[in-house]
Amino acid sequence: MTMGLVLICCLLFIFSFGCGSNQNSTTGEENTADTSNDAKTLKVAMLMSGPISDGGYNASAYQGLMDSKKELGIEVAYSESVPLAEYEAAFRDYAMQGYDIVIGHGFEFQDGALKVAKEFPDVKFLVVSGNQGQEPNMASINLKTEETGYLMGALAGMMTKSNKIGAVGGAPVPPIVAPIEAFKQGARLVNPEVEILDSYIGSWDDVDKAKETAIAMINKGADIVMPIASMAGVGVIKGAQEKGAYALGYSADQNDIAPGTVLSSGILSIPDAIRLTLKDIKDGKFKAGVINYGLKDGVLKIAPYHEAEKLVPKDVQDKMEQIEQDIINGAIQVEFIDQQTSN
Known part of the structure; x- marks a missing residue:
């Protein structure tokens, strides 16, 4: 989909594909x-x-x-x-x-x-x-990808109202585990008391299973969820939209999947x-x-907030910019963890 990442470790209509061949x-x-x-x-x-x-x-x-x-x-x-x-x-x-x-x-x-x-x-x-x-x-x-995972975690940690957030991975391989573990690090940087749920569905294309997993997290109180699961990740975002929660995109700018539901995305260019x-x-x-x-x-970046611009306070946006710069200049060292940890 870092599987380092494997995979790699998400995703819908944002690119125009004209191959001319x-x-x-x-x-x-x-x-x-x-x-x-x-x-x-x-x-x-x-x-x-x-x-x-x-x-x-x-x-x-x-x-x-x-x-x-x-x-x-x-x-x-x-x-x-x-x-x-x-x-x-x-x-x-x-x-x-x-x-x-x-x-x-x-x-x-x-x-x-x-x-x-x-x-x-x-x-x-x-x-x-x-x-x-x-x-x-x-x-x-x-x-x-641990760098974008960290940033998305920080955004979720600042934006959660329930103090509970979730991440859904396609499989527990290094390039997926690393950004999810970094998601936890980033969230706890800004919100040490936040509770983080994570789950691996064992699929890159089972949209329904990803959606069910996200909804289960939301039913447990998570109000922001993030997928790192290739095509299956669409289900996570759709589940958040259906339940009135928020989502974070990953890999590409996934705002188009559910405008107003996706707060931002961690872009892997x-x-x-x-x-x-x-x-x-x-x-x-x-x-x-x-x-x-x-x-x-410049290969990793944060997507614009799009329709969520009015939902994300200016001080949160400023903090996100500061964290990004701190990672770039080395003031923040994001730990690379490729094994799932307990929450």
Whole structure:
């Protein structure tokens, strides 16, 4: 969806997807590739575990791929909603087709990338939200999602009236656990007495289960909930809207899902992270290992308050800006915790 993150560790209609290329559907996969015949053109393929229509984690990866195609002049292809059992085969298939770079979007692709990379030393493998690299040809793009999780926690801690808030994760993997644990840290910075509920639903696309989980939290008194669960996270926001509670978006600006319900969102500018990484590779600057991006790089940010502008007091907005700057300049050190803690 940091799964580091894995996954990564959310999401609906905020991006416009015009790819301007041919698409084919094969066994549940959709591929799009530039038709350029230039043999020197860098060829990049991406694998995603969810749909590009999720309005969040996978949608932003798709946007990053398309932005890179336009700005860097590369040839691209992608497969969405790739089943777990087919990760290795999908990596291998693109490598055998002659792609120079194959990206697994999410921590869940890391094991497959580590294995297949050994078979194709001349192909570069990237994992978004991964936490490992491997010489000579595998690297992870690590978004410091604990920073955005911390900020969203601080906002929830200041805005809660019931003194109880909640977070719903897709799975207890590092890139999801880390921002949720940071959510707890941020909330307690501004509100030491706040009670925090958290739950992992074991799915990235079960919208109904995510909604039920959020409603259960709200019924226990939580008045603000945050999802980090890819497409399933839409259910958390819809549940908050249905129950008259508030939600925080994550991964992308999710205001459009429920304007007036979403107070703000922690944005992971995955498009920027992907584009910057591919540019470095094109410029001959690839290094196996972990590539880190955070608030100070402009890759992570807070979304506007939109319709909630009138709901979030000026002093809270000012405090949020101060906390963000404190993280950037090092005055606040957000602890990276990748194991779920008790509340």
